[in-house]
Amino acid sequence: xxxxxxxxxxxxxxxxxxxxxxxxxxxxxxxxxxxxxxxxxxxxxxxxxxxxxxxxxxxxxxxxxxxxxxxxxxxxxxxxxxxxxxxxxxxxxxxxxxxxxxxxxxxxxxxxxxxxxxxxxxxxxxxxxxxxxxxxxxxxxxxxxxxxxxxxxxxxxxx
Amino acid sequence: xxxxxxxxxxxxxxxxxxxxxxxxxxxxxxxxxxxxxxxxxxxxxxxxxxxxxxxxxxxxxxxxxxxxxxxxxxxxxxxxxxxxxxxxxxxxxxxxxxxxxxxxxxxxxxxxxxxxxxxxxxxxxxxxxxxxxxxxxxxxxxxxxxxxxxxxxxxxxxxxxxxxxxxxxxxxxxxxxxxxxxxxxxxxxxxxxxxxxxxx
Numbered sequence: 332x333x334x335x336x337x338x339x340x341x342x343x344x345x346x347x348x349x350x351x352x353x354x355x356x357x358x359x360x361x362x363x364x365x366x367x368x369x370x371x372x373x374x375x376x377x378x379x380x381x382x383x384x385x386x387x388x389x390x391x392x393x394x395x396x397x398x399x400x401x402x403x404x405x406x407x408x409x410x411x412x413x414x415x416x417x418x419x420x421x422x423x424x425x426x427x428x429x430x431x432x433x434x435x436x437x438x439x440x441x442x443x444x445x446x447x448x449x450x451x452x453x454x455x456x457x458x459x460x461x462x463x464x465x466x467x468x469x470x471x472x473x474x475x476x477x478x479x480x481x482x483x484x485x486x487x488x489x490x
Numbered sequence: 491x492x493x494x495x496x497x498x499x500x501x502x503x504x505x506x507x508x509x510x511x512x513x514x515x516x517x518x519x520x521x522x523x524x525x526x527x528x529x530x531x532x533x534x535x536x537x538x539x540x541x542x543x544x545x546x547x548x549x550x551x552x553x554x555x556x557x558x559x560x561x562x563x564x565x566x567x568x569x570x571x572x573x574x575x576x577x578x579x580x581x582x583x584x585x586x587x588x589x590x591x592x593x594x595x596x597x598x599x600x601x602x603x604x605x606x607x608x609x610x611x612x613x614x615x616x617x618x619x620x621x622x623x624x625x626x627x628x629x630x631x632x633x634x635x636x637x638x639x640x641x642x643x644x645x646x647x648x649x650x651x652x653x654x655x656x657x658x659x660x661x662x663x664x665x666x667x668x669x670x671x672x673x674x675x676x677x678x679x680x681x682x683x684x685x686x687x688x689x690x
Contacts, residue, residue: 347506354505363509365520372519376584390588397587397594400682403522403675431500434493444685447591453497466592471689478690483493 338378342371345388352395355450356443359405370398389456393464396447437486441479448472449479519583522675523598526605529671530578533609537571544623551627553636559623566619573612577605592686599679606668613664617657625649 342349349370357363374394381390438446444465451461462472518524544567548560586597629639639645 346508347501350507350509351501351505353509354507367509369520373521373585373587377588380588393591394587397585397589397591398521400591401521401585401587401594401598401679403678430496431503434496435500435504442685443682444591453493464590466590466686474690480493 335375338375341387342374342391345391348388348392349395351450352392352399355438355446356399357404362404366399366402366404369402370395373398389460389464392451392454396464400443400447433487434483437483440486441482445475445479445482448475449483452476521583521585522602522672523581523585524583525671526602527578527581527583530574530581534571534574534578537567537574541567541571547627551630553626553630555636555640556623556626556630559619559626562619563623566616570612570616573608577608581605592683595679595683595686599676599683602672602676602679606672610661610664610668614657614661617660618653621653621656622649625652 349367352370353363353366357366374391377394381387438449441449447465448461448467451464452458456464458472458476459469461467461476462469465472467475541564544560544564548557548564551557551560586594589597626636626640629636629645640649
């Protein structure tokens with residue numbers, strides 16, 4: 332039987348994963364708080380099923396993504412294209428940390444499933460693992476990943 | 491641009507920043523499935539309240555026909571109470587979140603759709619029975635003899651028209667309310683399932 336202390340310790344070590352998923356999918360502070368609690372709730376209640384076949388971080392990533400994507404969230408109010416223009420100053424120079432900021436905006440412009448696929452890929456997950464987490468086939472994952480990378484590269488070149 | 495490098499920087503600078511108020515494990519879910527569970531509990535409470543009222547009305551009215559109508563309503567509400575309470579107890583707010591995303595999405599969508607369909611079907615059975623009893627009670631309060639009243643073809647025709655209008659009206663009202671509560675959530679879930687099923 333899993334203990335609350337063991338669970339809390341594991342969450343403490345991996346809470347960056349939850350924050351990351353929330354930052355990628357949520358647009359309102361209230362939603363952020365609700366979703367953080369909801370992910371912890373779902374993870375805690377599902378924790379007895381965690382057999383340690385995969386790393387805890389992978390398991391938590393999956394729980395966080397599945398919770399966020401089945402949760403009712405407030406709509407996004409910011410138009411992403413307006414965000415892209417904010418990266419340039421009037422003289423055309425780009426603001427500090429522009430590359431990572433541009434990547435963030437490009438990722439947020441993707442649909443939610445594509446966003447999940449690319450973030451898992453950038454986090455170092457293999458296509459097979461992404462397929463298992465998403466429920467896609469391995470081939471389909473590869474096809475989608477190729478298309479998403481092309482889209483992102485195109486968007487980043489526009490800056 | 492090196493995507494991996496930009497991603498690492500993004501992670502450190504922005505993505506892993508703590509969420510405000512993220513401190514403890516809460517004991518209650520705010521998931522749409524939990525909302526359904528709460529709705530079942532509320533409906534169960536209302537059905538008990540209505541049952542008490544209908545039982546009181548059963549003793550208030552003396553016309554046998556009204557009493558028969560009320561017995562039917564009481565039986566319907568007992569059935570309504572049992573089905574709602576058993577659904578409330580059956581709902582598990584712990585989702586298959588440790589399965590694949592496709593499984594979690596499909597499960598949640600199916601679960602919400604099935605429960606709404608179930609609630610609407612049960613309500614469709616309740617509306618005409620409750621409506622007929624209400625019609626007869628109205629006749630009784632109006633001072634008329636309900637048995638004589640119900641033998642009048644004109645009254646029967648009016649009753650049939652009223653039921654014919656009220657039942658679908660209540661059904662569509664309920665449908666509209668479900669659409670407001672869960673419609674957007676279901677559309678979004680379906681969109682994500684479609685995105686997963688899209689081969690490109």
